[in-house]
Amino acid sequence: MRIGERRPVRAARPELIAPTGRLRAAWLEAHGEWGPGVHEDGFGLLETDDVESPAGFEAWMVRLASEAGCCTYRWIVDGGQVLGGIALRHESHKGVARAGHIGFGIRPSARRRGLAAWALGRMLAEAKALGMDRVLVVCEVGNIASAKTIESQCGVPAKPNVADESAWRYWIRL
Numbered sequence: 001m002r003i004g005e006r007r008p009v010r011a012a013r014p015e016l017i018a019p020t021g022r023l024r025a026a027w028l029e030a031h032g033e034w035g036p037g038v039h040e041d042g043f044g045l046l047e048t049d050d051v052e053s054p055a056g057f058e059a060w061m062v063r064l065a066s067e068a069g070c071c072t073y074r075w076i077v078d079g080g081q082v083l084g085g086i087a088l089r090h091e092s093h094k095g096v097a098r099a100g101h102i103g104f105g106i107r108p109s110a111r112r113r114g115l116a117a118w119a120l121g122r123m124l125a126e127a128k129a130l131g132m133d134r135v136l137v138v139c140e141v142g143n144i145a146s147a148k149t150i151e152s153q154c155g156v157p158a159k160p161n162v163a164d165e166s167a168w169r170y171w172i173r174l
Contacts, residue, residue: 042085100138
């Protein structure tokens with residue numbers, strides 16, 4: 001390869017997979033990109049989760065699996081690398097009113113590739129398969145990238161928009 005020549009871009013072939021301890025190191029690498037705190041929407045991470053220790057990570061995996069009846073968690077993975085996460089909260093999930101039916105997050109180094117829109121489209125199909133006729137998707141006020149992603153999947157701003165100054169709310173009909 002010569003100086004100034006661009007490397008060929010490998011066509012992404014992402015997958016949506018159920019969370020797995022097999023990818024602990026890859027998940028921790030992605031988590032590290034976000035920095036400290038709980039802000040990777042789509043992973044079901046709580047402030048009380050200790051994902052740094054092997055036992056804590058395993059306990060988190062067990063908790064996510066135990067929520068299968070009310071939430072479908074998926075990791076966006078390509079080539080063994082965790083690129084993001086997406087969660088489909090079923091109607092019975094207690095977090096729907098606050099966080100919506102679907103939450104997603106893409107690690108900073110994997111953004112601007114269309115991964116969020118791709119994953120959201122697949123989760124909308126899962127929601128339809130569950131018998132849902134519309135889903136609520138919420139993003140932080142000012143998060144233009146997430147808003148555009150939601151709108152790309154036919155998201156329409158909720159009317160009236162709830163008086164929550166920290167979130168934009170969108171409905172997507174299935």
